[in-house]
Amino acid sequence: MKIIYFLLLVFFGANTILFAQYNLVPNPSFEDYNTCPSSISGFAYSSDLTVDLWYSGSGGSSDYFNACAGAGSWVGVPENLFATDQPAHTGDAYGGFWTDLYDDGSYDYREYVQVQLLEPLVAGECYYVEFWSAPATQSDFFGVSHATTDAIGAYLDADKIGSEGISGVLSETPQIDNNASGNYIDPPGEWTRICGFFEAEGGEEWICIGNFHEDDETDVVAYEGGSLDATPLVYLFVDDVLVTPADSLAAAFLNDTIVCAPLTLNALTCGDTYLWSTGETTPSIIVYETGDYWVQIESSCGTLSDTAEIIFVVDTVNTTNTDIHICFTELPYTIEAFGGYDIYNWNTGETTSEIEIDEAGTYYLSAYTECSHFIDSFVVDVTEPINIGLDLGPDTLICAATWSLTLTAPAGYDSYDWNTGETTNSIVVSTPGNYSVIVYTECEVFNDAITITTDPNFGETLNLGEDLELCPPAGISNFILVATEDLPNYNWNTGETTQTITVNQAGNYTVTSTLPCSIISDDVTVTLCNEIYVPNAFTPNGDGINDLFEIIIVDPSRILSFTIYNRWGELVFDGGAGAYQWNGKYNNEEAEMGMYAYIIVYSDANGENAILQGDVTLVR
Missing domain, CATH: 2.60.120.260 (Galactose-binding domain-like)
Incomplete structure (x- = not known):
């Protein structure tokens, strides 16, 4: 039972x-x-x-x-x-x-x-x-x-x-x-x-x-x-x-109490469980309002319970209202009560002189000192984060001889601070460089930057000049090809990467330069000279200048026969195949000055036999 x-x-x-x-x-x-x-x-x-x-x-x-x-x-x-x-x-x-x-x-x-x-x-x-x-x-x-x-x-x-x-x-x-x-x-x-x-x-x-x-x-x-x-x-x-x-x-305690400040009701601390009329289940509670309070204590002996009437008498009630405006970065925020209170009771359930909050809202403090009751309300307004989206865009390359660009930060921020010194939300720039802006809200600071570059070689062209003719028998055995100077890079179809290259073979030569805004190029064609060239005079006097009658041909092996005759029709020189020079002697003697006839048989570009006839003057 x-x-x-x-x-x-x-x-x-x-x-x-x-x-x-x-x-x-x-x-x-x-x-x-x-x-x-x-x-x-x-x-x-x-x-x-x-x-x-x-x-x-x-x-x-x-x-x-x-x-x-x-x-x-x-x-x-x-x-x-x-x-x-x-x-x-x-x-x-x-x-x-x-x-x-x-x-x-x-x-x-x-x-x-x-x-x-x-x-x-x-x-x-x-x-x-x-x-x-x-x-x-x-x-x-x-x-x-x-x-x-x-x-x-x-x-x-x-x-x-x-x-x-x-x-x-x-x-x-x-x-x-x-x-x-x-x-x-x-x-x-x-x-x-x-x-x-x-x-x-x-x-x-x-x-x-x-x-x-x-x-x-x-x-x-x-x-x-x-x-x-x-x-x-x-x-x-x-x-x-x-x-x-x-x-x-029960003989030790009062059941009815008249007080002027919150009262702590302590049940015996040795019960197994506690249930108060307020719904609390702790051994003690703090009460702030007049009313009847009861507690039930479960122990090894059974249930112990009783009821008491508590009456609060307050001389004065004082109220205050405090508005608090903070940034979200200040959370958690500590609200401090006014000093001098004996008892504190916040609507958050805390009973200290200050509380820590983590959101906006109205916080009430019911405080007591002697027989005075103070009701303080703290209205906390929190400025939430604002991110309108500051973005000046990606870094930009300008491909124009003359230009201007408008840089814009979104409207809606409190203030703007560009590294140019301007304070508007947009600026106009016409020179390359790094541009940055700092924008401010009440609680936040944002920044962004953009780099604007131009092509210093904008409008440049490559020019290798006219096509060239390579004539090794005449001493023209190579050419130096020169590209436009001061370009950032050079790429020849020969694989070379210098401004100039030397060529000694016929062909098409191309150079390319990759610029920030474009790719420019030029080419030149180098060809071999005419198939065969025969001078009309020579001076075999031993001075080392024009001492030989020399056929100019790219490939001397194409000469099949080379014969020279004097004015009486006598054969004075028979060079045979591959011969392309006469030193002006006949039977190891210096030939007489005068005009001599020549006959040259050679293989042309098509592989056909061709005959070239003419005369040459020997001068001493």
Whole structure:
């Protein structure tokens, strides 16, 4: 059968204790003592109690700390052997014990504290158990303790727990076990609440607090700001122990509250789940409006629930409106509230003095200071990116003797800055070069550039001159062909790439030059001279000039016969085939001056035999 307990809403801070209701634990905060502690090991198992009514849970030497011991004492408060500054959770005293000492596996040493309750627990009734713990920052003779754990709990039994001869792990299973929660006792100097509900079997009269788990079940971690040693040690303080019937919790709280500022409603932190009338499922909520609020807490005992009426009374309501204009490049943007508020509540759900946003919109802050309510609205306008499309086009080659070109950046930008100094969206250029523009919007800057080139040889032509005739027998055995100068390149059909080439064979010669705007070329034809040429006079006087009567023919082998006759018809020279020269002698004597007749038989271009006759004058 499911049990439902009704309790009033809890309006208290995270460190508030619940002693206002009925507490079955005597001397719950260790304030009462028989003698002021003077050394460690202040808890005994059976007799000679230092702290009133409290015992150790085994043969381990749990320690009692009290401000009465004075500064510099090993057992003082807030400074002692295990802590440099650890105030009591309430009052001036607390207890302490080892929860993990020999972490090397050699021995699971433990210490506990226990006390007899004021009355036995009632079978079937739900009880709430709570105590507070904090980690030590330094240890006694065993080395530095830079560690903490979540392995701590409370076990309740009808009989006194443990025995004086045991200093290891107690085998009992604690009804309140923090080990399963991962709720580490941290940070140092602050107290952590350990709490829970359980249903009594009846007759439980003793409560024992400590670590009921073996070393391999004890999770040891470095506390905040610390680091683990090779063999970490864990020592914990304990204070403010509470055991109370669950239905008595209502006695400690008010159900109806009148306030002038937002109120934090805290349910007990030891429930399994939470459901508020607002739909929230956290242990605490902040409320800003007048109304009835209820919470349901699911625990091991069943459902606990209650309702409270909260009334807000505000002296003044102040409103402000702030317009914020930013560029999209400024996102995320931080909105800062006006200073001096005590409580902040943004419509984004945040409760800090400033929030970070990543989009345009209206953001509201409901803030409070004393009994004044401030409603600040921040209208954030974000200028979105604008890309109209800046493009001056591809680099351009101009093929004209005279020209002008209009360069245009799209309209719609706020300003223009050309490298020519002009500030309009378009400019006219008439000389080659690099042109660039920078355009601006409210939030952005764009730029583009274009290179304009011209053809420096625009309109040039190639000219190799007139066709040429090659006549090697006459001394014309080659020609130098010269192309137009100062062109960027030359490509002859001979494969040469210079401005000039030398040719010694008949043929057609072409040169080409590739210009940026065109390809120009010219050609020249080189032919051989006439098939045969015969001079009409010669002077064989030995001066080295015109001493021979020489037939000029490209290929002398084409001469089949060459004969010369004097004026009386006598044969004075018979050269035969291939002969093309006469030295002016007859029978090795110098021939007389005068006119001589010649007959030349040769093979013409068509391969036919041809005869050439004529006369030549010999002059001395």
